[in-house]
Amino acid sequence: MADWHQDYERRYKELKQKGKSFFPYAVFKDCLVAFLLFGLLAFLAWKLGAHLESLADPTDTSYNPRPEWYFLFLFQALKAFPGSLESVAAVVLPGAVFAALFFLPLFDRGHKRHPLDRPFLTGLGVLAIAGVTALTVEGYRSPLVNPVVEKNPEVVEGARLYRQLNCAYCHKIRGKGGVVGPQLDRVVGAESPEWLERHFRDPSAVTPHSAMPRLGLLDDEIKALTAYLKSIANEPFTQEAPKLFAENCAVCHKIRGQGGEVGPDLSTIGSARDKSFIVRYIEDPAKTNPKSGMPAFRGQLTDLQIEDLARYLSSLGR
Amino acid sequence: MKRRCRAVGEWLRRRTGCDRVWETLFARHIPEAEGPTAWLYTLGSATLFIFVVQAVTGALLAMNYVPSPDHAYDSVRFINEKVLCGSFIHGLHHFGASFMVVLVVLHMLRVYFMGAYKYPREGTWMVGVVLLLVVIGFGFTGYLLPWDQKAYWATMVGTNIAGQTPFVGPLVSKILKGGGEMGASTLTRFYALHVLVLPAVVLLLIGIHLFLVVWHGISEPPERARRRGEGNPLG
Ligand code: HEM
Numbered sequence: 034m035a036d037w038h039q040d041y042e043r044r045y046k047e048l049k050q051k052g053k054s055f056f057p058y059a060v061f062k063d064c065l066v067a068f069l070l071f072g073l074l075a076f077l078a079w080k081l082g083a084h085l086e087s088l089a090d091p092t093d094t095s096y097n098p099r100p101e102w103y104f105l106f107l108f109q110a111l112k113a114f115p116g117s118l119e120s121v122a123a124v125v126l127p128g129a130v131f132a133a134l135f136f137l138p139l140f141d142r143g144h145k146r147h148p149l150d151r152p153f154l155t156g157l158g159v160l161a162i163a164g165v166t167a168l169t170v171e172g173y174r175s176p177l178v179n180p181v182v183e184k185n186p187e188v189v190e191g192a193r194l195y196r197q198l199n200c201a202y203c204h205k206i207r208g209k210g211g212v213v214g215p216q217l218d219r220v221v222g223a224e225s226p227e228w229l230e231r232h233f234r235d236p237s238a239v240t241p242h243s244a245m246p247r248l249g250l251l252d253d254e255i256k257a258l259t260a261y262l263k264s265i266a267n268e269p270f271t272q273e274a275p276k277l278f279a280e281n282c283a284v285c286h287k288i289r290g291q292g293g294e295v296g297p298d299l300s301t302i303g304s305a306r307d308k309s310f311i312v313r314y315i316e317d318p319a320k321t322n323p324k325s326g327m328p329a330f331r332g333q334l335t336d337l338q339i340e341d342l343a344r345y346l347s348s349l350g351r
Numbered sequence: 352m353k354r355r356c357r358a359v360g361e362w363l364r365r366r367t368g369c370d371r372v373w374e375t376l377f378a379r380h381i382p383e384a385e386g387p388t389a390w391l392y393t394l395g396s397a398t399l400f401i402f403v404v405q406a407v408t409g410a411l412l413a414m415n416y417v418p419s420p421d422h423a424y425d426s427v428r429f430i431n432e433k434v435l436c437g438s439f440i441h442g443l444h445h446f447g448a449s450f451m452v453v454l455v456v457l458h459m460l461r462v463y464f465m466g467a468y469k470y471p472r473e474g475t476w477m478v479g480v481v482l483l484l485v486v487i488g489f490g491f492t493g494y495l496l497p498w499d500q501k502a503y504w505a506t507m508v509g510t511n512i513a514g515q516t517p518f519v520g521p522l523v524s525k526i527l528k529g530g531g532e533m534g535a536s537t538l539t540r541f542y543a544l545h546v547l548v549l550p551a552v553v554l555l556l557i558g559i560h561l562f563l564v565v566w567h568g569i570s571e572p573p574e575r576a577r578r579r580g581e582g583n584p585l586g
C-alpha cells in the first residue's frame with residue numbers, strides 16, 4: 034500500500050522539473066479567468082442589481098419563503114420526507130454527506146487518479162451532480178413553493194407604518210400583539226375605508242371615549258394604513274360561499290372532514306395562501322401551477338362568486 | 352538613480368527575504384497540464400479572487416449597514432438609493448455570493464474527479480471541506496441581513512430546520528436565533544458571524560489551504576493507470 038507513495042514522490046519530482054514555472058504561465062491563466070469573471074459579475078451587478086423585497090413582516094405567515102437558489106435542492110428534497118422524517122432529510126443526510134466528503138481521502142487510498150480508473154467514485158459524482166441539478170430545476174419550477182405574491186406599495190408602506198407606530202402595543206393581528214384594542218384582522222373587514230379614515234383622523238369622533246390615541250397622521254399615512262388593514266382583514270363572505278364550495282369543489286377538496294380526496298384538504302388554506310392567490314388559482318390554476326390537475330373556473334363561476342369563495346377560503350385556518 | 356533603486360531592493364531583500372518568497376510562491380515549477388485541463392486548475396484561484404471581491408464589497412457595505420430590525424431594511428435601501436455606487440456595490444456582493452458558491456463547488460468537483468485529494472494532499476482536501484461549510488455559512492448568515500420578507504422567512508425556515516437536529520437541535524436553533532424567537536438578537540448574531548467570525552475563520556483556513564497547496568506542489572493531471580510508468584508493478 035505505502036510503496037506507491039515513494040514511487041509517486043519520485044515521479045512527481047520528475048514531472049515538476051520538466052514542468053513550467055508557475056509565474057507567468059499559470060498566473061496568466063488565473064488572471065485572465067479572474068478578469069472575465071469580474072466582467073460578468075460587474076455586468077450582472079450593474080444591469081440587475083440586488084433587489085429588496087418588502088420589509089420583513091413577522092405577522093405575515095402567508096409568505097412563502099424561497100431560499101437562496103443554491104439551497105433550493107435541499108428544500109425540494111425535504112418535500113419527499115414528510116412529517117417526522119423531515120429531520121432525516123434536513124440534517125442527518127447532509128451531515129452524512131459532509132462527513133463522507135471529509136473522510137473521503139482516508140477511504141479512497143489507492144494510487145489510481147484518472148476518473149475512468151475509478152468508475153465507482155466517478156459514477157457517484159456524476160449521479161450526485163445529476164440529482165442536485167434535477168432537484169434544483171424541480172424546485173425552481175414548482176410554483177407552489179413560491180406563489181409570486183404581488184403587493185400593492187400602499188399596503189407595504191402601511192405595514193411599515195403599523196410597525197413603526199407600534200400599533201401592536203394595543204392591537205393583535207393574526208394572534209400577535211396587545212389586548213387593549215380589538216383584534217384588527219377580525220373586526221376591520223366590517224368597516225368601510227371611509228370609516229377607517231375618519232377613525233384614524235380622530236378615533237373618539239367616531240367611537241366616543243375611544244382609548245385609542247389621536248396620532249396626527251398625514252393623509253398619505255392614513256391611506257397606507259387603511260390599505261394595509263383592508264389587505265389583512267377577513268373580508269365578509271356571504272352565505273352562498275359554503276354552498277358554492279359544496280357544489281363545485283367538494284368533489285375534490287375536503288373542508289373539516291367533508292369532501293373528496295383528489296385535491297388537498299383546504300381546512301387551513303387561509304393560513305398558507307392569501308386571497309389574491311386563491312382568486313387566481315380558482316380562475317385558472319394552470320397559470321400558477323403548469324402541472325395543475327384542477328379545472329379552471331373562470332367562465333363557470335362569475336367574478337363575484339369567485340371573490341366570495343376566495344374570501345371564504347382565506348378565512349379558514351386563520 | 353538605477354543604483355539607488357538597486358540599493359533599496361537589496362535593503363528590502365536583506366530584511367524581508369522577499370526574493371525567497373517570490374521563488375517559493377511564483378518562480379516554482381509545476382507539472383505541465385495541457386489544453387483545457389490546464390484551465391481547470393484556475394478554479395481555486397478564481398474562488399480566492401471572488402472571496403477578495405466579497406471582502407472588499409462587504410467592508411464597503413458594512414460602512415452604511417445597520418444591524419437592527421428597525422434600521423437594517425432602511426439602511427440597505429439607503430445603500431441602494433443614496434450611497435455613491437451603492438447599488439453597484441450591493442449588486443457585486445449579491446451576485447458575488449452566488450459566484451463564490453458555484454466556483455467553490457466547481458473547484459471541489461475538479462479535485463474530486465481528478466483524484467487530487469489523494470496522497471499527499473489529504474489535508475488540503477479536508478481543510479477544503481471545512482472551507483465549503485464556511486462558505487455556505489456566509490451565504491446563510493448573509494441572506495438574513497437585508498431584513499426583507501425573503502430574508503426573514505427563509506431564515507425562519509432555515510433555523511427551524513437546524514432546530515430539528517436530533518438531540519442538539521433546539522439548542523442550536525436557540526443559539527442561532529439568540530432566543531426563542533427571531534428578532535433583534537438574531538440579526539446582530541448573524542451580522543457578527545457574517546462580518547467578524549466567519550471572515551476570521553475563513554482567512555485562517557485559506558491560509559492553511561494555500562500553504563498546503565504550495566508545500567505539496569500542485570498535482571499533475573491524472574493519467575490512465577495502464578499507461579503510467581511501464582515496468583511499474585503497480586501501474
Ligand atoms: C474558499 C474556498 C477555497 C479556496 C479559496 C481554495 C483555493 C485553492 C487554490 C488557489 C488551489 C490551487 C489549485 C487550484 O486552483 O485548483 C487549491 C487547491 C486545492 N483545493 Fe482548494 N480552495 C477552496 C476550497 C476547497 C474545497 C471546498 C476543497 C474540497 C473539498 C478544496 C480542495 C483542494 C485540494 C485537494 C487542492 C489541491 C489540488 C491539487 O493539488 O491539484 N478546496 N485550492
Ligand code: HEM
Binds near residue numbers: 410413449451545
Ligand atoms: C464568502 C464570502 C461571502 C458571502 C458568500 C456573502 C454573502 C452575502 C449575502 C448572500 C448577503 C445578502 C445580500 C443580498 O443579497 O441582499 C450578504 C450581505 C452582507 N455582507 Fe456578505 N458575504 C461574504 C463575505 C462578506 C464579508 C467578508 C463581509 C464584510 C466584512 C460581508 C459583509 C456583508 C454586509 C455588511 C451585508 C449586508 C448588506 C446587504 O444586505 O447587502 N460579507 N453577504
